[in-house]
Amino acid sequence: MSQATPETAVRTSLLVRALIYAVLLIFAVYYLLPLFVMLVNSVKPLDEIRQGNMLALPQVFTLDPWRSAWSTAQIGVQPTGLRPYFINSVLMVIPAVAISTLLGAMNGYVLTKWRFRGDGIVFGLLLFACFIPFQIVLIPMARILGLLGLAGSTPGLVLVHVIYGLGFTTLFFRNYYDAFPTELIRAAQIDGAGFFRIFWRILLPSSGPIIVVTVIWQFTNIWNDFLFGASFADVDSQPVTIALNNLVSSSTGVKEYNVHFAGAVLAALPTLIVYIVSGRYFVRGLMAGAVKG
Amino acid sequence: MAFLEINNLHKRFGAVDVLKGINLQVDEGGFLVLVGPSGCGKSTLLNTIAGLETISEGEIRINGRAVNDLHPSQRDIAMVFQSYALYPNMSVGQNIAFGMEMRGVPKAERDKAVAEVAKTLQISHLLDRKPSQLSGGQRQRVAMGRALVRNPQVFLFDEPLSNLDAKLRVDMRTEIKRLHQSMKTTIVYVTHDQIEAMTLATKIAVLKDGLLQQFGTPHEIYNNPANLFVADFMGSPAMNLIPAKIEANGAGCAVVLARDGNPPLHLRAANEALRAHAGQEVIFGLRPEAITDESGADRMAGGVVKADCQVEVVEPAGADTYVVTRLGGREVIGRMRSDMQVAPHSTVPFAFNMDKAVFFDPKSERRIA
Numbered sequence: 001m002s003q004a005t006p007e008t009a010v011r012t013s014l015l016v017r018a019l020i021y022a023v024l025l026i027f028a029v030y031y032l033l034p035l036f037v038m039l040v041n042s043v044k045p046l047d048e049i050r051q052g053n054m055l056a057l058p059q060v061f062t063l064d065p066w067r068s069a070w071s072t073a074q075i076g077v078q079p080t081g082l083r084p085y086f087i088n089s090v091l092m093v094i095p096a097v098a099i100s101t102l103l104g105a106m107n108g109y110v111l112t113k114w115r116f117r118g119d120g121i122v123f124g125l126l127l128f129a130c131f132i133p134f135q136i137v138l139i140p141m142a143r144i145l146g147l148l149g150l151a152g153s154t155p156g157l158v159l160v161h162v163i164y165g166l167g168f169t170t171l172f173f174r175n176y177y178d179a180f181p182t183e184l185i186r187a188a189q190i191d192g193a194g195f196f197r198i199f200w201r202i203l204l205p206s207s208g209p210i211i212v213v214t215v216i217w218q219f220t221n222i223w224n225d226f227l228f229g230a231s232f233a234d235v236d237s238q239p240v241t242i243a244l245n246n247l248v249s250s251s252t253g254v255k256e257y258n259v260h261f262a263g264a265v266l267a268a269l270p271t272l273i274v275y276i277v278s279g280r281y282f283v284r285g286l287m288a289g290a291v292k293g
Numbered sequence: 294m295a296f297l298e299i300n301n302l303h304k305r306f307g308a309v310d311v312l313k314g315i316n317l318q319v320d321e322g323g324f325l326v327l328v329g330p331s332g333c334g335k336s337t338l339l340n341t342i343a344g345l346e347t348i349s350e351g352e353i354r355i356n357g358r359a360v361n362d363l364h365p366s367q368r369d370i371a372m373v374f375q376s377y378a379l380y381p382n383m384s385v386g387q388n389i390a391f392g393m394e395m396r397g398v399p400k401a402e403r404d405k406a407v408a409e410v411a412k413t414l415q416i417s418h419l420l421d422r423k424p425s426q427l428s429g430g431q432r433q434r435v436a437m438g439r440a441l442v443r444n445p446q447v448f449l450f451d452e453p454l455s456n457l458d459a460k461l462r463v464d465m466r467t468e469i470k471r472l473h474q475s476m477k478t479t480i481v482y483v484t485h486d487q488i489e490a491m492t493l494a495t496k497i498a499v500l501k502d503g504l505l506q507q508f509g510t511p512h513e514i515y516n517n518p519a520n521l522f523v524a525d526f527m528g529s530p531a532m533n534l535i536p537a538k539i540e541a542n543g544a545g546c547a548v549v550l551a552r553d554g555n556p557p558l559h560l561r562a563a564n565e566a567l568r569a570h571a572g573q574e575v576i577f578g579l580r581p582e583a584i585t586d587e588s589g590a591d592r593m594a595g596g597v598v599k600a601d602c603q604v605e606v607v608e609p610a611g612a613d614t615y616v617v618t619r620l621g622g623r624e625v626i627g628r629m630r631s632d633m634q635v636a637p638h639s640t641v642p643f644a645f646n647m648d649k650a651v652f653f654d655p656k657s658e659r660r661i662a
Contacts, residue, residue, distance in 0.1 A: 186345050187378035187439075191392035192366035201391075205382035 042066065042261035049257050065256070069263035074253070076235070076246045082263055084236075085243035089223060089270075092154050092239055096161040097218045103162065104169020104214060105207060109199055111170070112177040113185050123174060129167030134227050137164075145232060152234035160232060161222045169214050176210040177203065212278045220271045240267045296321035296356055296479050297342075297447060303350035304337055304503075311337050313503045314351070319496060321356075322477040328490040329500035330526070335483045336451055338500070342481060343372050343449050356446055366395070371440035372449040375456065377432045379424035379439075386411075386420035389438045410442045430461045437472075450482040454489065466492060487527045491515065499523050518651065521658035524578050533584065535621040536655065537577035539570045548577050548650070550620040552602075558620060560598045562647045566662035575661065576653040581615065583646040584627030590644035598645045607635050618643065 037054055042065050044058040071081035110116075111123050141160060142151070150156030180203065188198045204211075229239040244267045248260045295318035304312040312334045319325045327335040340346040342353055344365035353360050360368045371392075379388050387394075389410060390403045398406075411417040414434045424432055433453065440448055453469075454462045470493055473480055484490055490497050490511070497514045499506040499522075507519040518524035524532045538549045540559070546567050550558040583591075590597045605624070606617040609631060616627045616635055627643055635641055652662040 181376055181378065183374040183376050183378035184380060186340075186343075186365075187372065187374060188380070188391070189345065190343060190365045190370065190372050191439075192395035193391075197395065202380055202382070 038261045038265055042258055042265055044258055046254075046256055046258055065258035065262040066266070068256070069247070069259045069266055073247055073256070073259050073263065074250060075243050076250075082240055082243050082247065082266055085238055085240045086266070088154060088233075088237055089239040089241070092157045092161070092237075093219060093222045093270075096158045096165070096222050097215055099158070100162045100165035100169050100218055101211060101214045103166060104171075105173045105204065105211070106199065107166070107170040108173025108175075108177045109203055111174045112180070113182060113198075113203075114195070123170070126167050126170045129164070130171065134164070138227075138231050142232065152232065152237060154233075154237045156232055157228060157237065157239070160228050161218075161225070164228075165218050165221070168217060172210055172214050172217070173207070176207065180206070208281075212281050216274055216278055219274050223271050243267075295319055296323070297325070297481065298354040299338075299342070299351070300354070301351040302338070302341065302348055302353065304334070304341060304346065305349045311503050312341070315500075315503075315505050317498055317505070317508060319479060319481070321479055324473055324480045324482065324493055324495045326490040326494035326497050327481065327483045327500060328485065328487055328497060328526075329506075330485060332502075333500040334503040335485075335500050339372075339449055339451055339481060339483045342447070343370055344368050369446045370449055371443045371445040371447075372451065373436045373440050373453045375452040377424075377436040377456075379432060379435055381424055384421050384423060385416065385427070385435050385438075388424065388435060389420075389442050392439065392443055406442050407438075410438045413441065414438050429457050430465065433457065433465055437469075441472075441476075446479065448478055448480045450480065452483055452485065455484070455486070469493065488529060491527070497527075499526060501526075516649070517660075518578075519660055521576060521578075521653045524651065524653070528580060530581050530615065530626050532578050532580045532651075533623070533625045534653075535577045535579075535623050535625060537575055537621055539567055539573055539575055539652075541568065541571040546571055548575075548647075550577070551622060552620060553622075555603075558600055558602070560600070560645055560647060560650075561596070562650060563596050564647075564650070564652075564662050567652060570652070570661060574655055576655050576658075577621075578651040578653060579645065579647075580649060581626045581628045583649040584625065585644050585646070586627075586629040586633050587642050587644050589628075589630045589633075591646050591648075594646045594648045596647035598647055599642055600645065601640050602643050603640045604635055604637055607637055616641075616643075 040057060041049055041054060043061055043063065045060055045062055045064075048056075048059060069082055070086075071083050072079055073081045075081065075085065107126065111119055145151040145156045145159070148156070148159075150159060184202055185198055188202050193201060223239075224241065225239070226241045226245070229242045230245075233239065233242065244263055247263050297317075297319040299315055299317040302312055302315040303310070315338060317325065327338055329335050337346060341348045344360065344363060348361060355368060355370070379385075380391065383391065386404075386407050389407045393403045393406065407420065408417070411420055414437060416431065416434050416438060419427060419431060419435070424435065427435065433456075436453070450469075454465055457465060466489060473493075482489075482493060491514075494511050496508065497511055498508045499514065501522055507514055507523045509517075514523060514527055518527065518532075521534065525534060535550060540547045540549050542559075542561065545561055545563045548560040548562055550560065552558055585591075587599060602618040602620070604616055604618055608615040608617070612631060613628045614631050614633055614635065616629050618625050618627065629635065651660060653659065654661050
């Protein structure tokens, strides 16, 4: 058996640490490379890209591709840029996230604190929604939207996303509220608060971390959705993901790679911002909870 | 008519009977302690009084009014929970005022009531803090403040002290007793700690497996336990319960205790009821404080019997020294004065105060004498 002196221990740990950092660095570069390519090429004139070196920094810096992607690029038949579709996405994602999160919280509240006969089965069925592939529901959903008169509209898309999101949001909130002390609910009952008052005044204000998790999850999923947008939206309600596809895969004219890159970054920007902004609150919320004990 | 009445109360969860016909009466201003081991149904009983659990059968009356079907908020009760159940998102002041806010009391009135209660409990300086910034004892006070401010007909306490450390628990116990003495409000208090039960209660209800074992004053419960369970559960160290045989002996009778390696010990008992059980096996119960050294024996007692026994273990506890011997095949604890010098394995004289002796039937576990 070899006796590790403090010196060798330090040296080996340094070596191991260097190795770990090297591997981490390689992976970081590897994962950041696509973003780098997108950003770099979105600020180059088209000629520079045509010369072939995708990894080179721009010789001439220009924001024209961004302007074009945002407001003038040809999307389908209209030279509108991504802007109207971006607005469609915002109009879809905000109510969809808000409603599905709120309903999920309500479901979690009922399933943990107002138990009823068969609540386990109800929860199981809701969970089932997490595992149904999108494609299966396309045709029945189209039929229902038609019956409701919501086909091809933003409210229709909101409805689809709320329904599809409920399984996950319910799961998140149920698990969170399961650990929430029932005595608090009982104390509030004795204090005379009713079902909704307990929810608004006691439960929701204590749900910060799980709300952030749910919002991140729902926002990313709904913003990035392509299938429902392509299936259920009309031209005037199409989300930005569809528009981006139409921009990039148009088969006429010159392929403006720089505009495509700029458009792709634009379309991905909101999810990125949500991650960066609320991700921090998420960690903060977790830490606060951990220290409180 | 009693202030709080519980008549033939049953509670079933599916096929499981949790409470099997409980009958209790508490007078106005009384302090009822529900005590028993985990799972005996004491917390369920409290929750049914609060209205947090429905009842399957029976009736609960508060001040003459049946409250069976009333919502918890309409029963005019207040409850202090084991975990304090303070709303984490509200300040201490908001926590205390929440009940009034729900009932639509105007803000000025609320503030006044909160300030008053905070002064009583000495938490005025904490009103703006969040519960997470408080110590255990402070949280306990806030939880009591939230109950006090409602000025209810009945206070319900659900093991309120079990999350505190030992010293704080004793302090808060005294404080609760003082509060009760000054307010004179009826209290129902759940605990598994028999010392809390003894010190606080005017009436104790001992529960086990959903059945009321005994209901009486602390003195009755302690000195006249109705059965083996109550005798064993109440008191610390627990009552010595020793298998013994009764022999008729002239006018009285004697309790015969087997001993290893020594002839059996005969303890004379002047107990009339015991004569009927001559020749039978019984369980002989005697509390540690009734087994002492000779000079520590109660001078007022008539039936002190002295006998030499071999000491197995000596446990000095400061105020007293507990001495363990072996009788009838059981460890028997006696309480001697702390300045007695007793060595393990020596044989010393013990004094048995037979006035305090109780006897149980080993089969039915009921008290027989």
